[in-house]
Amino acid sequence: MIKIANAPCSWGALEFDLEKKSEAIGFAQVLDEIKETGYTGTELGDWGFMPTDPKMLREEIQKRNLELLGAFVPVALADRAAHEEGIKTALKVAELMHSAGYNTAFIVLADDNASNRQRTENAGRITPEMGLSQAQWKIFAEGAEKLAKAVKDNYGLRTVFHHHCAGYVETPEEIDTLLSLTNPELLGLCLDMGHYAFGGGDPLKALDKYAQRIWHVHFKDFDPNAAKRSQEVGGDYFDALSKGVFSELGKGNVNFKGIVERLKAIGYDDWIVVEQDILPGMGAPKKSAQANRRYINKLGL
Template sequence: MIKIANAPCSWGALEFDLDKKSEEIGYAQVLDEIQETGYLGTELGDWGYMPTDPKRLREEISKRGLELLGAFVPVALTDENQHKKGIESAIQVARLMSMAGYDKAFIVLADDNASVPERTINAGRISSEMGLDTEQWSIFARGAEEIARSVKKAYGIRTVFHHHCAGYVETPDEIDILMQLTDPNILGLCLDMGHYAFGGGDPVKALKKYKDRIWHVHFKDYDPVAAQESRNIGGDYFDALKRGVFCELGKGNVDFKSVVEILDNMGYEDWIVVEQDILPGMGNPKICAKANREYIKTLGL
């Protein structure tokens, strides 16, 4: 049976080093509101956002009747010198989740998004000239596999790759290259509906294409009007976030009805994590979380 979770990023707790970091909502309030709005699980958020002591982490999550499903680990995979550090970071997170009793949670691996100005400025409108060359792809894919293998060997925890706007794996073509270059038994795909749409693709087609690689799913909607407004002024990734490019579910152009039908036909019985990425201090996350949960109920989940 599919279960529905949410994540700290829906409350503006993002992995980026932002000027508005001080406006982040604390983890206790986020967990309370995830539970109060009808969700059954959460992701960890950036390292250090939630407790890094396994016993305390378990207590905080379980006392609210929630499960921990995964943790986002960004690594600058194009830089071979960063691979060792990436392995160490992933192992650190995997150790925490394992010792807290969450052995079925995923490492959600991603590029070090928003660290390359060209990709950040042009998020949602990436051209082939902004991509990686053959050697860079080899380094990137090798690094992702090394991290996934290390985590699995150490703790038995699986790794999924999260394609992400403002990173080097954003467009459908880029996702396809990474999937071709990596072992399907070692590295799965975290399909994020909103990022896939913002990156120029159709999430419904992606579900059909990568059904054997999809181990983890993020429900995020995409507002093409907000994206166009940002594009018109040359806005970067964060400008698009500020304009609400990732809107409430059902208010964008992602065909969630078809998505759910395909997931059912696939026999997908894992978690769906709602993510409505916002900047710290934006809007009313609890109200949005409740609205998103109510929308998902209309889909039969």
């Protein structure tokens, strides 16, 4: 049965080192509001956002009758020197989830998004010359596989890769390349509908193309008008976020009705996580979470 979760990033709790990060809502309020708006699961959020003691973490999740289903881990995979530290971070997060009893949770691996100026400034309009070289792709893929293997060997947890605007795996072609270079038994795909659309792709086509590789799903909408407004003023990834490029579900151009039909057709039977990425202090997260849950209800989930 497909289950519906939300994540701390919908409340402005992002992994980026932002000046406004202090304005992010605390974890207790986020968990309360996830529960109150009709979701049954959550992701961990940035390290330290939720308790890092496994007993405390489980108590906080359980007392709201929620499940913990994954944790986002960004690593600068194109830099071989960053691999060792990235693996240590992933193992630390995996150990926390495993020790808290969440043994089916995913490590949601991503590039160290927004750390490269060119990629951040051109999010949503990436050209091939902004991409990795063949040698860099080899390093990137090796790092992703090593991390996924370490997590699986040590804690039995699976790893999915989250393509993401403002990182080196944004466009459909870049996703193709990474998946072609990595072991499908070790590394799955976290298909994020909004990032896939912002990166120039059609999520419905991605569902057909990667059906066997999709282990985890994020529901995020994409507003092309917001993207255009940002592009017209030379805005970067964060400017696009501030203009609402990831709108409430049903207000962008992602065909969620078709996506739900396709997910059922390919036999997807796991979590869908709503992620309406916003900047700290932006919008009315609880109202948006409620609107998004109502929209998903209308889709029959």
